[in-house]
Amino acid sequence: MTKTILYLSPYFWPEEIGSAPYCTDLARYLQGAGHRLHTIAFRPHYPTAENFRAWSDGSRDEETFENIKVSRVGVSERGVGGFKERVKNDIRFVISVCRKALLGRFSRPDVVIAYVPSILTVFAAILVKLMSGAQVLTIVHDIESGLARSLGIAKNPLILRMMERVESFVLNRSDRVVVLTEGMKCELEKIGCTSPIDVISIWASPASESPIPVHPLTLMYSGNFGKKQNLDQLLPLIKRLSLERADIKVVMQGDGSEKERIVRLFQQAGVTNTRFAPLVDADKFVPSLQAAALHMVPQALDVANYALPSKLFSIMAAGRPYVCIAEAGSPLDVLTQRSGAGICVSPGDEDGLFEAVTSLLDRKDELERKGENGRTFVSECMNKQTIMNQYLALIGKA
Incomplete structure (x- = not known):
């Protein structure tokens, strides 16, 4: 059965490292399987915007990639303004999705797929769910509260606890959650996620064999x-x-x-x-x-x-x-x-x-x-x- 999918993937083609290649691969596969996708993504900028100048002026904010409609959201470059600027980018993304939903800028979806990071993306997915009755599938690539604690990005226990509560709040309003490892599943359960969690690995395809060079x-x-x-x-x-x-x-x-x-x-x-x-x-x-x-x-x-x-x-x-x-x-x-x-x-x-x-x-x-x-x-x-x-x-x- 063909389904209309709203695909909230902040990182997407043409970015070639991080989560973008995997997000793009899955979108292509679902589109190829007969589903209809509309992707909302940042203007490409990861790890730097230098190689993506063709998108920086907004002239490609609405385009099509392999029959997938792609809408872009303006973004500050990574490393500019640090953690606070990254949060601002995530908020811009959520506001853009919500505005498009309220203005009817995309077809009524049957399913919303939302990628984490950022957890804020799931707020937009929940709004669309409330408006359309769509099912929400959240795919978690990073657990942001844990990373913030481990990397020292946030040190205040109250802020860290608030981040965990935000994560559990939105994840528990997803219909299903996908994580990459059993360890990630355990961490989400610790912070109170009660939605069904599936563990689905990253995929890869073996390359052609090549002798290991030893000189030098x-x-x-x-x-x-x-x-x-x-x-x-x-x-x-x-x-x-x-x-x-x-x-x-x-x-x-x-x-x-x-x-x-x-x-x-x-x-x-x-x-x-x-x-x-x-x-x-x-x-x-x-x-x-x-x-x-x-x-x-x-x-x-x-x-x-x-x-x-x-x-x-x-x-x-x-x-x-x-x-x-x-x-x-x-x-x-x-x-x-x-x-x-x-x-x-x-x-x-x-x-x-x-x-x-x-x-x-x-x-x-x-x-x-x-x-x-x-x-x-x-x-x-x-x-x-x-x-x-x-x-x-x-x-x-x-």
């Missing part, structure tokens, strides 16, 4: 330069490699609000073995990952149950092993043990991190084994078609 040995970080990653914790490792292992080259690839500061930090530390590179185009992304022998997947302390780094699945799909930094028993640690695709090191264990990286890079057979383990895990446990069909089934029930 290259260690890579590829992704967003933001607070969730806490890239500062890589500096002791990279500085020690610079002093003790001149044969290992480091590439830091990507962009984000923290990049300029991280570059300065490395320069001040006198690091000479590291090359900073920009984001690459989507068609060059997998080859860029395969140009490294080993990848780093850092995560800030105590954020593991509130967000999952999507870059990890791209690395595994590319057939490359990784070393991640996360607490024992966290979703990252559990995934690493299940897949056999990498090594998980506890935050703050600088010697353990150095040993994990160098021991892997010194054993090509182990690099190849873990890389193949990752490709196999993606193929067997993160099959795109299977996961898309899970979403299709949820839409069918709505």
Whole structure:
């Protein structure tokens, strides 16, 4: 049965990192399955707006992408004004959706899909539900109260408690909630979410096999330069490699609000073995990952149950092993043990991190084994078609 879906996805095509590629993939799949989608998204700006100037003047605020109608909302660039400006952006998004709903700017939906971040997006979904009777499916990629606490964005206990109450209030008015890991499900239940929660993983598709290059040995970080990653914790490792292992080259690839500061930090530390590179185009992304022998997947302390780094699945799909930094028993640690695709090191264990990286890079057979383990895990446990069909089934029930 064809359904009309209002798709509230702040991050969407043409952004190529973070949640946007997954939000876009699901929209394309649902549209291809015969449903009618109208997406409301920010003007593209993540991790920076530099590559999206064609959208910045608003001339493309109404457009069509692969038969999906897309309406854009103006936004301040990431890193401009910090947390307060991000909240203002989220409020602009909600106001825009509400205005469009009140003015009848989109067809009466059968289903509203709302992505978190931001939790405020779900307020707009609830308003549309009240006006139309639509079912609300909320897909949680980040638990914002947990991230705010772990990253020190909000320290006042009253503010943190208020954030949790807002989250539980809106999630309990969703008809279903989807999270990425069992850990995220547990955290939502702790703050009082009683709506049905489904755990549906991120998906990936194995890339073509490519031999692991070892001349030179290259260690890579590829992704967003933001607070969730806490890239500062890589500096002791990279500085020690610079002093003790001149044969290992480091590439830091990507962009984000923290990049300029991280570059300065490395320069001040006198690091000479590291090359900073920009984001690459989507068609060059997998080859860029395969140009490294080993990848780093850092995560800030105590954020593991509130967000999952999507870059990890791209690395595994590319057939490359990784070393991640996360607490024992966290979703990252559990995934690493299940897949056999990498090594998980506890935050703050600088010697353990150095040993994990160098021991892997010194054993090509182990690099190849873990890389193949990752490709196999993606193929067997993160099959795109299977996961898309899970979403299709949820839409069918709505």
